[in-house]
Amino acid sequence: VFDLRYGAFPGLDGGADGVIAVATDVTDHRRAEAMANHLAALVASTDDAVIGLDLQGRIQSWNASAERIFGTSGPEVLGHPIRELTDTNIDLSTLLQRIQEGEAVQRFPARRHRSDGSAVEISATLSPVRDATGNVVGASIIARDVTEALRAERRRLTQFQVTKLLAESRTVDEGSHELLESLTSGLGWDLALLWTAETEDGPLRLRDAWPPSGFQRFVEASRALSFGPGETAVGIVWSTGRPVWLRDAARERRFRRADGASEGLRACVMIPIAGSRRVYGVLELYAQEARKLDDEQLRYATGFGTQIGLFIERQGALAEVQRLNQELEQRVTQRTSELEMANRELEAFSYSVSHDLRAPLRTIDGFSKAVLEDYGPRMEEDGRALLQRVRAATQRMAQLIDDLLRLSRITRSELRHETVDLTAVAEGIAVQLRAQEPSRRVEVSIAEGLRAEGDPDLLWVALENLLRNAWKFTRDRDPGRIEVGTAELEGQQVYYVRDNGAGFDMTYRQKLFLPFQRLHTPAEFEGSGIGLATVHRIIRRHGGQVWAEAEVDRGATFYFTVPHAVSPNPPR
Amino acid sequence: MPFPRILLVEDDPDEEMLIRRALNRSGVPHLLDVARDADEALSLAMMPVPADGHVVIWLDLQLGRVGGLEVLRELRNSGVARFVPIVVFASTEDPEKVEASYREGANSYVRKPVDSDAFARTVETMGRYWLSSNLPPSPI
Numbered sequence: 001v002f003d004l005r006y007g008a009f010p011g012l013d014g015g016a017d018g019v020i021a022v023a024t025d026v027t028d029h030r031r032a033e034a035m036a037n038h039l040a041a042l043v044a045s046t047d048d049a050v051i052g053l054d055l056q057g058r059i060q061s062w063n064a065s066a067e068r069i070f071g072t073s074g075p076e077v078l079g080h081p082i083r084e085l086t087d088t089n090i091d092l093s094t095l096l097q098r099i100q101e102g103e104a105v106q107r108f109p110a111r112r113h114r115s116d117g118s119a120v121e122i123s124a125t126l127s128p129v130r131d132a133t134g135n136v137v138g139a140s141i142i143a144r145d146v147t148e149a150l151r152a153e154r155r156r157l158t159q160f161q162v163t164k165l166l167a168e169s170r171t172v173d174e175g176s177h178e179l180l181e182s183l184t185s186g187l188g189w190d191l192a193l194l195w196t197a198e199t200e201d202g203p204l205r206l207r208d209a210w211p212p213s214g215f216q217r218f219v220e221a222s223r224a225l226s227f228g229p230g231e232t233a234v235g236i237v238w239s240t241g242r243p244v245w246l247r248d249a250a251r252e253r254r255f256r257r258a259d260g261a262s263e264g265l266r267a268c269v270m271i272p273i274a275g276s277r278r279v280y281g282v283l284e285l286y287a288q289e290a291r292k293l294d295d296e297q298l299r300y301a302t303g304f305g306t307q308i309g310l311f312i313e314r315q316g317a318l319a320e321v322q323r324l325n326q327e328l329e330q331r332v333t334q335r336t337s338e339l340e341m342a343n344r345e346l347e348a349f350s351y352s353v354s355h356d357l358r359a360p361l362r363t364i365d366g367f368s369k370a371v372l373e374d375y376g377p378r379m380e381e382d383g384r385a386l387l388q389r390v391r392a393a394t395q396r397m398a399q400l401i402d403d404l405l406r407l408s409r410i411t412r413s414e415l416r417h418e419t420v421d422l423t424a425v426a427e428g429i430a431v432q433l434r435a436q437e438p439s440r441r442v443e444v445s446i447a448e449g450l451r452a453e454g455d456p457d458l459l460w461v462a463l464e465n466l467l468r469n470a471w472k473f474t475r476d477r478d479p480g481r482i483e484v485g486t487a488e489l490e491g492q493q494v495y496y497v498r499d500n501g502a503g504f505d506m507t508y509r510q511k512l513f514l515p516f517q518r519l520h521t522p523a524e525f526e527g528s529g530i531g532l533a534t535v536h537r538i539i540r541r542h543g544g545q546v547w548a549e550a551e552v553d554r555g556a557t558f559y560f561t562v563p564h565a566v567s568p569n570p571p572r
Numbered sequence: 573m574p575f576p577r578i579l580l581v582e583d584d585p586d587e588e589m590l591i592r593r594a595l596n597r598s599g600v601p602h603l604l605d606v607a608r609d610a611d612e613a614l615s616l617a618m619m620p621v622p623a624d625g626h627v628v629i630w631l632d633l634q635l636g637r638v639g640g641l642e643v644l645r646e647l648r649n650s651g652v653a654r655f656v657p658i659v660v661f662a663s664t665e666d667p668e669k670v671e672a673s674y675r676e677g678a679n680s681y682v683r684k685p686v687d688s689d690a691f692a693r694t695v696e697t698m699g700r701y702w703l704s705s706n707l708p709p710s711p712i
Contacts, residue, residue: 351666358663359584359634362686366590369688373597391688398686405665 001027049122049143052129055100057082057092060138069122069145071114082141086110086122099128099139110143117289121147151188155300158186162304166311172196173207179308180210187301189285191215191265193222195234196273196281196312202228204238204281215263215286222257234282237270241279243302244270248290267291269298271305275313283308351408354401361401365394400516403530407515410458410537420459422450422495426484429460429467442471442480450486450495452562454542459562462538465531466497466558472525473501473556481555492561500555504548512548535560576703577603579626579656581613581643583635590688591630594695602703610638614646617653626656628702631678633662633669641672648677655709657702 003026011017043050049066051059058081062074070077070085077085083092088110095105105126112120124143128136161182169175172194180192191214196207203226209219229239233255237244249255249268265286273281283305368390376384423446430444452459467482474480483498504512504519511517513536518529539546539560550556578595582588588606595602605626607613617629629647633640640660647653659680660673670681682698685691 355634355664355666358684358686359587362663362684362688362691363584363586363590365686366586366593366688366691369692370590370593395687401686 001030051141053139057096086112100136102128121150154186158182176208184210190288191286193284200278218263237272237282238279241272241274245293247292264288271301273305273309275309280309280312347408354405357401361394365391407534416455418456420452420456422452425460425463429464433471441478444482447485454562458538462535465535470497470499474499494559494561496557496559498557503550503552503554503556505552575601575603576627579605579629581607581631583608594692595699598696598699600699600703610643613643627708629658630661644676
């Protein structure tokens, strides 16, 4: 780029002899100018405040954004010290010292209260400004409005704290102090009051306040109050479930707590603590200055109110579940002890009745025998046979009574816990059975190493009953086969006694373990019907189960389990 | 020499009769005193019987108002019957009753069988043992 200048070249005659054209290369100059314009435009259009300072910290230049952020116009501040623009107490001389040494200061925080009362949070970067020779001649400030960013950050933090507090608390009371503290500082208020109502009809009472000291008169006055639904502003928020923002509570007709104004409380927001079913209370936040409605602030505060409300609801439901559970447990315990009592009484009754039954039975048998002895020779054969039947019947009844007594003793006796060698027990029983009927051919196979945890005497009785049963019902087999073994069934160790005897019809298996229930007639197989009931009781007392599989004429298998966790002894 | 005396404490006349009958049929020589309740038992036991005292007391446990175990205790606390052999002859085989009987000083415990053949055999055995085999302490 050239700068061309033209001029007349004066001749001797005073006329123009010619034209002089001087061409100057101005490329650099133009470029610099354009750059300067460009930079000026940048400074003017940026959202950041760009402020020039001299070395004394006086404002030398001021862009439009600075005007907007600081809320004051250029002409008002030019030449004024920069410290007039912030509320933050800044050690300016140290800052300027650092600038003079050529150092920059990054992201310096400051706060400014504008003349209209609103506040702005600022993050500023200070850099030295040098002249062509490199000397520091001033400073530049690039300041950014971070009010929103800070607020968002604080809300996030508050959100985190509130969520954490609620998660760690079992009741609102447990965490309410910290909760109110978080909300007060996080949302930028000076006082928080939490009102709650136990029931839907209230009354609404002050539950907690933050800070613990300060505004004492107002807090105490509030503590003494209670509100019904729709009573004053707080009651309205509670009954409608909609927040209320009071720009200046002192001037509100709906607000009737005069002490607040005397302690300098002005703006107030009242947030419903709302769950999904009802409004549980109201959160009040107060500031010491008047504040106009801030929709965003209101939205956030309402969100926190809902979060607390849902928490209260959930805790209430949880407490209710716990209460019901406790009640249920109590009822079960009571019923159980009633049942146990009834059971014990019944056992005691049957025990003593069984004894009382023996004496007349002995008399019947005794006198039948006496008649046979004294008058038998004079009686006909039929008469003697009838008396023999009387005697046989008394014997059967005596046997029944004895079995009943044994059964009841099994229920009453204390359970011992030992490792029982079932193999040895079964072998011992088999020897006895053989000794009683040496003529019978029965193949008994007993698995090695059968062990169970339980009462040795009772398990012996159980096995004896099962083996005796098997022995009895294989009477018509030659050879009879009895097998004692173990198997694993659905992860459980199951013991079994199997025979190839008469078996039974599975239709009647329900009756198998009931006392006096017999699936065979006395003519087929003798017995009182107590044996399997005894087995059943013993196994049940060990916390195990007993069941059977059989087919008529094809044998039967009796299974039982003896879990390691043995049921406790019955209460005495 | 007079027959040895048994004191039977038994409130049921049928039982008494069956015992008496079994003893008579056994052929064991004996005299039988019967007490129907605790009072009778105590006064009979305390009474200085001419010549000899009772060589053995057979005691039922079910005696109505005052039970056999109390009678047993009273007898053991009395001066006269402190050392007389006492056989509890009862219906029950309840281990607790058996143990309590020995604790109170019984010398033997025999269960009454229901089967009258067995009953007769038991009474006979008891008679033979206590009246002829066993040596009682000298009466005080």
